[in-house]
Amino acid sequence: EVQLVQSGAEVKKSGESLKISCKGSGYSFTSFWIGWVRQMPGKGPEWMGIIYPFDSDTRYSPSFQGQVTISADKSINTAYLQWSSLKASDTAMYYCARKPPGIAAASYAFDVWGQGTMLTVSS
Amino acid sequence: EIVLTQSPGTLSLSPGERATLSCRASQSVSSTSLAWYQQKPGLAPRLLIYGASTRATGIADRFSGSGSGTDFTLTISRLEAEDFAVYYCQQYGRPPTFGGGTKVEIK
Numbered sequence: 001e002v003q004l005v006q007s008g009a010e011v012k013k014s015g016e017s018l019k020i021s022c023k024g025s026g027y028s029f030t031s032f033w034i035g036w037v038r039q040m041p042g043k044g045p046e047w048m049g050i051i052y053p054f055d056s057d058t059r060y061s062p063s064f065q066g067q068v069t070i071s072a073d074k075s076i077n078t079a080y081l082q083w084s085s086l087k088a089s090d091t092a093m094y095y096c097a098r099k100p101p102g103i104a105a106a107s108y109a110f111d112v113w114g115q116g117t118m119l120t121v122s123s
Numbered sequence: 124e125i126v127l128t129q130s131p132g133t134l135s136l137s138p139g140e141r142a143t144l145s146c147r148a149s150q151s152v153s154s155t156s157l158a159w160y161q162q163k164p165g166l167a168p169r170l171l172i173y174g175a176s177t178r179a180t181g182i183a184d185r186f187s188g189s190g191s192g193t194d195f196t197l198t199i200s201r202l203e204a205e206d207f208a209v210y211y212c213q214q215y216g217r218p219p220t221f222g223g224g225t226k227v228e229i230k
Contacts, residue, residue: 037168044211045160045168047219061218062124095167105174108215109158113167 002026004034004096004114011120012086019082020117022096029077030054033099035110036070036081040092050099051079088123125149127212127222135230142199144225146212151192156215159188159197162224163208171210172197202227 007021022034035050049060053072060070072079079096094117097110126149136142146157154175160168170179172188175195185200199206207229212222 044223045213045221047213047221063218097167103155105155105177108156109170109173109179109213110160110168111170111173111179113169116167 002098002112004098004112006094006096006114006117009118009120011122014086014088014121014123016086016121017082017084018086018119019080020094020119022079022081022114024077024079024098027098030074031101033101034072034079035097035099036068036079037095037097037110038064038092039095039116045095048081052101053077053079086119086121088121090119091121093118124218125152125214125216125220127214127220129210129212129222129225131225132223133226133228135228136202137230138202138204140202142197142202142206142227144197144199144210144227146190146195146197146222148193148195148214152195152214152216154191156219157188157190157195158213158215160211160213161206161208162211168211199227 036048048064051058053074096114098112100107157175159172162168176188
């Protein structure tokens with residue numbers, strides 16, 4: 001079974017750092033992009049960025065460039081999303097999701113999603 | 124950045140009725156890069172449609188997508204109990220963006 005399993009909920013304080021994870025299984029981890037999506041309470045999803053674990057090619061949405069870092073360790077089939085200094089406005093659910101490579105239509109959507117990691121940041 | 128505006132915000136319908144959801148883009152979007160997702164409370168979004176009109180694996184044929192350019196539509200031909208949820212469109216431009224969602228609720 002193809003799965004993305006994310007790390008558990010986090011409660012942090014403003015200014016703290018954090019790294020959350022997303023572990024893929026049931027497929028060739030290095031053959032698909034892994035993206036990160038933020039969903040603030042009661043709002044629609046926001047596309048943050050994406051990484052290709054094979055070569056760590058990483059792209060960010062301008063809204064998130066410089067605010068977070070996306071990385072991956074292909075030896076353990078895991079992608080990461082990290083913050084160096086959290087803010088209260090980072091409070092949200094964060095999802096990782098898989099995107100096929102290439103230029104066919106299927107490659108422009110997230111076909112498998114993790115269960116989400118809820119981040120709560122208090123000021 | 125392409126802004127996707129979904130309408131209506133909420134659709135109140137009964138099981139068995141037809142649901143028509145709209146997604147309008149602020150500029151032209153390639154049909155190849157338009158997708159629809161369903162999200163139920165407490166769960167991650169689930170891919171329904173990609174390439175504007177192709178159903179994802181395992182998606183029932185009562186779901187269909189259409190449209191081109193700036194206007195796209197998701198149609199649910201006959202609503203079933205499990206279809207009451209929030210639906211989002213997404214385009215994969217630079218950068219990719221999601222719409223604000225349409226909630227389909229039981230009337």
